[in-house]
Amino acid sequence: MAKYVGKLFCLLGFLFGLTASNTLSEGNFSQSQILIVSKSGTHKFIVDIAATAAQRQVGLMFRQKMAADQGMLFDFGEEKLISMWMKNTLISLDMLFVDKTGTILQIEHATIPMSLDPISGNAPALSVIELNAGVTKELGIFEGDQVLHDIFFQE
Numbered sequence: 001m002a003k004y005v006g007k008l009f010c011l012l013g014f015l016f017g018l019t020a021s022n023t024l025s026e027g028n029f030s031q032s033q034i035l036i037v038s039k040s041g042t043h044k045f046i047v048d049i050a051a052t053a054a055q056r057q058v059g060l061m062f063r064q065k066m067a068a069d070q071g072m073l074f075d076f077g078e079e080k081l082i083s084m085w086m087k088n089t090l091i092s093l094d095m096l097f098v099d100k101t102g103t104i105l106q107i108e109h110a111t112i113p114m115s116l117d118p119i120s121g122n123a124p125a126l127s128v129i130e131l132n133a134g135v136t137k138e139l140g141i142f143e144g145d146q147v148l149h150d151i152f153f154q155e
Helices: 002-024 054-059 135-140
Strands: 028-040 041-050 069-078 093-098 104-108 124-130 146-148
Touching: 028 069, 041 054, 041 124, 093 135, 124 135
Parallel strands: 041 069
Antiparallel strands: 028 041, 028 146, 069 124, 093 104, 093 124
């Protein structure tokens, strides 16, 4: 009996490993370009799109680095109060809360890796964009600046 239980645990561990590696793979996200228009210029980023609940749950977890011109766009499909956290996120991020028109409502600078503390928006937003910590200050990106992407309705 113990022999079969051991084999069962090995099989379950193997199957869980396959599921976890597929779920956490960086390749499960489509990519797109966003432009952030600020007083300092127009800044281009290539972002992974997290449009499903499963993708939003994983986000940038377990990534050890990200290129300076890369990020992630979380598309929530409708405006609502959004709360995020940094569980299993290894790199510090700037989080941009963006409304349906593409206006940056709020920027949370240099979030703390691995923190379980909530990072909440102050107003309903359609999206959160995550960039490397410090990028927004370095490029002169501020609240009120405009993000251009297909998910945002430009008036």
